[in-house]
Amino acid sequence: MPRKPPPLETLRCIAEEIPTPFHLYDAEGIRENVRELQRAFAWNPGFTEYFAVKATPNPSILRLLKELGCGVDCASYTELLLAHEVGFRGDEIMFSSNATPAEDFLLARELDAIINLDDISHIDFLAEHGGIPERVSLRYNPGGDFRLGTRVMGNPAEAKFGLTPEQMPVAIRRLQELGVEEFGLHSFLASNTTDADYYPTIARMLFELAADLHRDCGAEFFLVNLSGGIGIPYEPDQPRADLAYIGREVERAYAETIVPAGMDPLSVVTELGRFITGxxxxxxxxxVHEKDTHKHYLGLDASASNLMRPSMYGAYHHITVAGKEDAPAERVYDVTGALCENNDKFAIDRALPEIEIGDLVVLHDSGAHGHSMGHNYNGKLRSAEVLLEPDGCFRLIRRAETPRDYFATVAGIDVPEELGAPEHDPLQRA
Structure with missing residues (x-):
């Protein structure tokens, strides 16, 4: 079952101070998931979790993760700036991007981040814009279908990311000519899977590739990045990934490939966002509204501008009604927002308890790729973010946008003060 949200009393207390909609994060739950991951890979002395900033790009969340020994994975100039401002330094930052602008590479080099190159053409481009460091990682795309047993998990040949098998030795030799002394490998072949064999399979593939390139090109490796891909059980009764098993099987693959190749020690790292905060x-x-036409609609004060995944992917998010978690699900609703798009629906034909106007409705598992995928379509304003500690204390870690924020980047309009901003900035009060 999905992780339980706080009780109605706690949610009401927060909502009295911070109007809905808001994203609420469980600080202790985040800590527990990081510690579980670290235990699973404790056999590897160089293990680091490079949290995918794109999942939850909030400074307070990143500081919490830094305290736990995590690094960060960044994909843009702005994410690099955010990581630096939070206090991440040097090889605590991995930069994995594609179609990368020159200024992004320049900043990554200035911050001495580990650069993960997505394309063979980026080698000379990086040489011109920032220079080639002594350590470089390469993103690998094996092509074809990616299978676990007889099941097709994805189609890497259709993915825009990574170098082909034929390009890998060419890239290694070119980088050696430019002074690279140590290499990393990275690959991402499946998204949001709870299948415990995914990481062991991708690990063995990358370990064997590293051993081949070490033998054929004399390449020395310092890191293998298993990337993301470990998902979460969005739906009730969906299995949760077994991290202990995953860690043991990756260790087995390491012992059978890296150790015989004489490449031990080698850091094995991950890049999980969804698993940790989701x-x-x-x-x-x-x-806020109820509508009976051809269907029975329940309208919320949130919309796809606050949680885009259901409208974008048809993704399932579990829904509960605060204080009615154990009530019978006797009504069938389409749960919607107010956008002028028919796909602005959090759920279609969802059986829920009888909902009254004013009830607090909770959409689960929004901790990753929730707020971060928000947008301003229809002039909707992105919501607040709140961090909850185990003692029940909460604090605002991002205030909700105001009309003044929305119009701040355009010319020719002046929003009256009383319409554009709160009387006081709640972040300053906090």
Whole structure:
């Protein structure tokens, strides 16, 4: 079952101070998931979790993760700036991007981040814009279908990311000519899978590739990045990934490939965002309208601008009604937002308890790729973010946008003060 949100009393207390909708994060749940991951890979002395900033790009969340020994994975100039401002330095930052602008590479070099090159053409481009460091990682795309047993998990040949098998030795030799002394490998072949064999399979593939390149090109390796891909059980009764098993099987693959190749020690790292913060976040909204036409609609004060995944992917997010978690699910609703798009629906034909206007409705598992995928379509304003500690204390870690924020980047309009901003900045009060 999905991780339980706080009780109605706690949600009401927060909503009295911070109007809905807001994203709420469970600080202790995030800590527990990081510690579980670290235990699973404790056999590897160089293990580091490079948290995918794109999942939850909030400074308070990143500081929490830094305290736990995590690094960060960045994909843009702005994410690099955010990581630096939070206090990440040097090889605590991995930069994995594609179609990369020159200024992004220049900043990554200035910050001495580990650069993970997505394309063979980026080698000479990086040489011109920032220079080639002594350590470089390469993103690998094996092509074809990616299978676990007889199941097709994805189609790497259709993915825009990574170098082909034929390009890898060419890239290694070119980088050696330019002074690279140590290499990393990275690959991402499946998204949001709870299948425990995914990481061991991709690990063995990358370990064997590293051993081949070490033998054929004399390449020395310092890191293998298993990237993301470990998902969370969005749906009730969906299995959760078994991290202990995953860690043991990756260790087995390491012992059977890296150790015989004489390449031990080699850091094995991960790049998980969804697994760490996803189940530890909820979008809390208020029921504001009910409509009976050809279907029965429940309208929330949140919309796809606050949680885009259902409208974008048809993704499932579990929904509960605060205080009615154990009530029978006797009504069938389409749960919607107010955008002028028919796909602005959090759920279609979802059986839920009878909902009254004013009820707090909780959308589960929004802690990753929730707020971060928000947008301003229809002039909707992105919501607040709140961090909850185990003692029940909470604090605002991002205030909700105001009309003044929305118009701040355009010319020719002046929003009256009383319409554009709160009387006081709640972040300053906090």
């Amino acid at each position: 189940p530890n976040g909820w979008l809390v909204a208020t029921a």
